Amino acid sequence: MQEAPDLIACEECDAVHRRLALGRNEVALCRCCGAELERDMSTHRRRVLPLTIAGLxxxxxxxxxxIVEMELKGMVSQTTLMGAVLSLNSQGxxxxxxLVLTTTLLFPLMQLLSLIYLLTSINNVERSPAFNLSVRLIQTLRPWVMVEVFLLGVIVAFVKLTSMATVVPGIALWAFGALTLxxxxxxxxxxxxxxxxxxxxKREGKHVGT
Ligand SMILES: [Zn+2]
Known part of the structure; x- marks a missing residue:
């Protein structure tokens, strides 16, 4: 498929526009329907890699x-996320x-690693199949990453359990909060x-080479 990086199509009305070089924090709008075509990401780009590594x-x-430590009648128990997954499995x-394993453990890790790979290989002239695959993987997994749903569930359980036992939030719970943000x-x-x-x-690299 032929790529045309100079052109941009509106996702709302399919009108095709010529791409303009955007200044700092500028936004390009569709001439036909006013929808946002793109916004300047140069400032954001510099922050994304450190934020992604912090997320990892x-x-x-x-x-x-x-995640939590619970004490009931002198008995202390605690569990990690993987421990919770194994416990759910053993309880039928x-x-x-x-679902917990994929949406809270595997998919977020795959997304973070794919994004780090993309951000560190963006300047490579030759776009590898792994580059294309990573972009598609991130887009496909986006609706299936549910760290925030898991966090919400843990907080609700945490509040309910405090009336029955002594519950102490573990360091992992704070880390999950930071990871969600x-x-x-x-x-x-x-x-x-x-x-x-x-x-x-890619285009400028080819141009220089010819
Ligand atoms: Zn439009």
């Missing part, structure tokens, strides 16, 4: 340490365990910007 660190902490809820910030970044930047690098 939060992800590691969230999975390495206990394999489907729920699978970081994911929201990181994935507000428009992936089309990475694609266009890569297309321009």
């Amino acid at each position: 660190f939060m992800y590691i902490i969230a999975n390495a340490f206990p 809820m394999p489907l729920v365990a699978f 970081l994911l929201a910030s990181v994935f507000s970044f428009d992936l089309r910007y990475i694609w266009w930047m890569s297309s321009l690098e």
Whole structure:
């Protein structure tokens, strides 16, 4: 398929426009319907990689340490996210365990690693199949990453359990909170910007070589 990085199509009305170089924080609007075509991401781009790496660190902490510690009649128990998944599976809820495993453990990790790969390889002239796959993977997984739903569920359970036992939030719960905020910030970044930047690098690289 032929790429035309100089052109941009409106997602609302399909009108095709010539792309203009945007200044700092400028937004381009569709001439026909007024929908947003693109916005300047140059400032945001510089922040995305550090935020994504911070998200990866939060992800590691969230999975390495206990989410909550509960004390009832002298008995203390604590669990990590993986411990909760294994517990759900052993209690006859394999489907729920699978959903937690994928939407809270696997998919966020795949998204974070894919985005780090994209951001660090954006200047490569040759766009590898892995680059294309990573862009598609992030877009496909986006609706299935549910860290915030899990966090909300844990907080609700936490509040309910406080009337029955002594419940102490673990370091992983705070890390999950930070991860939720970081994911929201990181994935507000428009992936089309990475694609266009890569297309321009590719075209200019070929131009220099000929
Ligand atoms: Zn339009």
